[in-house]
Amino acid sequence: MTHPFRELVAGGVLVAPFVTYAVAALVMFLILRPILRLSGFAQLFSHPSIAELSVYVTILGLLTTLF
Amino acid sequence: MSVPAALISRHFAGVPFASWAFGIRVWIAVVVALYAGFWLELESPLSAAITVGILAVPTRGQALEKAGFRFLGTVIGVVASIALIGSLSQARDLFLLAFAAWVGLCVYVACLSDGFRAYGAVLSGYTVALVAIQMIDTPGQVFDFGMQRGAAIALGIAAIAVVNDLLVAPDRHVELAAQLAAIHRRLRDHAEAVMRGEATDPGSIAGLLRETAALRSEITSLVTESSSGLARSTAARSTAVSLVAGIHAVRVVQALPGDVDLAARDWALSELRRRDHDVGEGLAALRSGARPARPWRTPFYFCHRLAAEAGVRAAIWLSLASAFFVLTGWSAAEASLVQLTAFIGLGVISPNPRAFTIGALIAAPIAAILAGALDFLILDGVTEFPLLALALAPFMIGAAVLTTLPNQVLAGIGRLNLIFILVIAGLSNPQTYNPEAFLDSSLFVCLAPALLLAAQLLIPPVSDERRRQQLIAAARREIDQLSSGRMQRYTPEEAMFRDAVRICQIAGTGVPGPQQRVVLEEALTLFDQAAIIRLSDASLRGLPDGPLASLADQARKAVSRRDVQSIRRAATDIEQAAPEDARARAASGALQVASLVMEEKVP
Numbered sequence: 001m002t003h004p005f006r007e008l009v010a011g012g013v014l015v016a017p018f019v020t021y022a023v024a025a026l027v028m029f030l031i032l033r034p035i036l037r038l039s040g041f042a043q044l045f046s047h048p049s050i051a052e053l054s055v056y057v058t059i060l061g062l063l064t065t066l067f
Numbered sequence: 068m069s070v071p072a073a074l075i076s077r078h079f080a081g082v083p084f085a086s087w088a089f090g091i092r093v094w095i096a097v098v099v100a101l102y103a104g105f106w107l108e109l110e111s112p113l114s115a116a117i118t119v120g121i122l123a124v125p126t127r128g129q130a131l132e133k134a135g136f137r138f139l140g141t142v143i144g145v146v147a148s149i150a151l152i153g154s155l156s157q158a159r160d161l162f163l164l165a166f167a168a169w170v171g172l173c174v175y176v177a178c179l180s181d182g183f184r185a186y187g188a189v190l191s192g193y194t195v196a197l198v199a200i201q202m203i204d205t206p207g208q209v210f211d212f213g214m215q216r217g218a219a220i221a222l223g224i225a226a227i228a229v230v231n232d233l234l235v236a237p238d239r240h241v242e243l244a245a246q247l248a249a250i251h252r253r254l255r256d257h258a259e260a261v262m263r264g265e266a267t268d269p270g271s272i273a274g275l276l277r278e279t280a281a282l283r284s285e286i287t288s289l290v291t292e293s294s295s296g297l298a299r300s301t302a303a304r305s306t307a308v309s310l311v312a313g314i315h316a317v318r319v320v321q322a323l324p325g326d327v328d329l330a331a332r333d334w335a336l337s338e339l340r341r342r343d344h345d346v347g348e349g350l351a352a353l354r355s356g357a358r359p360a361r362p363w364r365t366p367f368y369f370c371h372r373l374a375a376e377a378g379v380r381a382a383i384w385l386s387l388a389s390a391f392f393v394l395t396g397w398s399a400a401e402a403s404l405v406q407l408t409a410f411i412g413l414g415v416i417s418p419n420p421r422a423f424t425i426g427a428l429i430a431a432p433i434a435a436i437l438a439g440a441l442d443f444l445i446l447d448g449v450t451e452f453p454l455l456a457l458a459l460a461p462f463m464i465g466a467a468v469l470t471t472l473p474n475q476v477l478a479g480i481g482r483l484n485l486i487f488i489l490v491i492a493g494l495s496n497p498q499t500y501n502p503e504a505f506l507d508s509s510l511f512v513c514l515a516p517a518l519l520l521a522a523q524l525l526i527p528p529v530s531d532e533r534r535r536q537q538l539i540a541a542a543r544r545e546i547d548q549l550s551s552g553r554m555q556r557y558t559p560e561e562a563m564f565r566d567a568v569r570i571c572q573i574a575g576t577g578v579p580g581p582q583q584r585v586v587l588e589e590a591l592t593l594f595d596q597a598a599i600i601r602l603s604d605a606s607l608r609g610l611p612d613g614p615l616a617s618l619a620d621q622a623r624k625a626v627s628r629r630d631v632q633s634i635r636r637a638a639t640d641i642e643q644a645a646p647e648d649a650r651a652r653a654a655s656g657a658l659q660v661a662s663l664v665m666e667e668k669v670p
Contacts, residue, residue, distance in 0.1 A: 013214075036294035042356070048293055049127060053232040 018064075025060040032059075085125070085237065086471040090464035092234050093123045093227075093485070097463050098456040100226035105452070105496040109222070110215040113494050118223025120485040123467055126239040127231045128292030129183075134224040135291065136187030141220050144194020145213035152199050156206040162199075163389045169195055170408060171382030174415045178374030181367055182284025189412030196408035200401045240289050240299045244353045246282065247306050250275055251346050254313055258339060261321045272314060273570070273591055279310045280564065280571040283365050295356035306349030308363040311567045312560045313342035315598045319660055322595070327663070330642060334656025338602075364561050368569040373537050376529050381411050384522040391518060399507055406490075406515035414519075418575050420528040426479045427516035433480065434487030435509035437462055441492050442505060450497055462488050487512060531576040535586050538573050542566070542593045549600050559601035566594045599664045600626055603657040609650050610641070618644055622658055634662040 005017035042048035096119045104112025155162040173192030177185040202209045289300035316339040352359040392400040414423035469481025607619040625633035638658035645651035
């Protein structure tokens with residue numbers, strides 16, 4: 001099931017919904033970073049970089065699905 | 068988990084496996100960026116691939132930091148392009164002058180910083196060339212063009228970031244910790260030799276200072292590396308600052324005469340132990356990803372006058388080249404002007420702008436030959452993407468591997484070829500294989516460094532001699548300002564690091580020789596004096612109120628006059644006023660050491 005995607009209009013310029021989601025996910029990921037550090041997230045994985053990329057992709061996927 | 072050490076140390080064809088892995092990552096990222104650009108039907112998918120070539124640095128954090136500044140620089144450049152085109156598109160001469168002034172301003176800003184921040188500043192300058200100069204005949208499309216460029220750059224950044232993450236590009240903090248630990252080890256060896264009274268090489272300790280200060284921009288890159296990047300970066304900063312303070316402590320111990328007062332010797336040795344302990348703590352925090360107990364900043368030293376001189380020269384070089392192109396009347400000359408502007412910017416942030424231009428002059432024809440071979444010998448009319456991807460492999464992997472070589476000339480040629488090959492090959496969907504377009508772009512890419520070199524011969528870059536003079540004059544001025552009680556922006560340790568950055572800049576001017584050695588020795592003496600003035604001031608501030616406060620005031624005045632006898636008297640008075648007080652004893656020791664350091668003559 002899909003839902004309609006709304007375009008962001010900034011000063012008459014239409015911004016693609018995916019760009020809005022990607023930027024919002026990036027902002028949320030950056031806010032989450034200190035929590036990841038305090039919770040020792042990087043120590044839980046053999047490859048923390050892939051785990052952190054997965055967190056970003058998960059946030060992006062959730063945003064796209066839910067909003 | 069880090070890559071096993073055995074794998075890192077293995078070589079293939081004389082090159083470490085890590086370099087081959089880097090080359091393969093770059094090739095995959097270029098292919099991914101091109102494919103996504105073609106699939107999204109971007110106006111300039113090539114820009115996405117070129118972005119990957121530009122962001123090709125061996126570690127993940129550095130690539131992300133450079134990507135951030137590349138994006139920010141592009142946004143500023145596009146805004147400036149719109150402003151310039153909007154206001155001056157009807158007056159071409161004024162437009163070119165304003166463009167030259169903007170590039171000069173960006174070069175000035177770039178000279179006030181280092182690392183990828185400086186790259187971002189020069190990128191804002193040459194983005195105007197890429198956007199406004201290319202769109203000079205169609206000003207109405209400048210916004211669309213800017214957006215397309217922004218989209219291509221964002222795509223290139225995403226491609227290299229994802230490929231680096233999935234293929235586990237190495238983290239910089241592991242190697243950085245090893246580098247800082249090696250400097251610490253050498254410092255300890257030097258200190259032990261000094262304590263044993265053995266003769267030591269004064270050049271080696273100056274080398275340690277330079278090596279530590281040179282790591283500054285790489286320390287900044289740790290922030291973007293992982294969730295613990297900020298903590299590791301703070302720890303690395305503290306370690307570097309403590310190392311510089313440790314180097315100063317060793318120099319102080321070395322300068323003490325045999326018959327020195329006990330309080331002075333105790334103070335100097337306690338400083339040495341304190342710094343050694345701080346470095347150890349900082350390294351432990353860096354390795355574990357914890358925040359250090361004492362977070363210190365690593366301020367950068369910049370000289371406004373030298374930056375302004377570089378900016379004015381950049382504007383003049385660009386004006387001369389623009390005038391040349393206007394006089395020739397070539398319709399496709401804007402492509403060459405774009406390249407030339409990029410060379411001006413990138414050259415100014417390199418240690419030697421003219422050497423950079425000569426490097427570009429050598430790399431451009433090599434890239435033209437390689438791009439010709441790619442287009443007309445290997446691909447030769449092919450339109451399938453998998454074949455293009457395979458054909459790109461030897462060129463991208465080869466150029467990326469070259470960038471990792473210790474030979475700076477080969478590394479520079481590799482770095483430029485990584486970008487030039489893509490620019491000249493002009494990859495598009497569908498590929499046109501037009502020999503005339505290929506010859507035009509080859510000619511203009513080769514013409515740009517030749518023209519810039521001619522402009523630089525006419526108006527030479529700021530000479531090494533002048534840079535040395537300005538930097539040492541600034542160091543002398545700062546000592547005077549310190550004596551007059553000004554310059555309290557940083558803690559003594561942070562200010563020492565800033566001075567070490569200046570010494571690193573002096574050491575980077577020209578080839579090592581007797582003249583440079585004399586200037587370096589003076590810079591080191593001024594570094595010692597400035598540091599001890601700040602440290603003795605800090606220990607005087609730590610004294611309690613009461614009778615000691617007035618003695619501290621007298622001592623401060625003596626230090627500000629740099630009157631050695633008065634400083635010694637003040638030190639004795641403070642020690643006698645409170646013989647049981649550890650802080651008073653420490654302040655007395657610091658003052659006595661200060662008097663000894665100030666006796667050292669500037670060479």
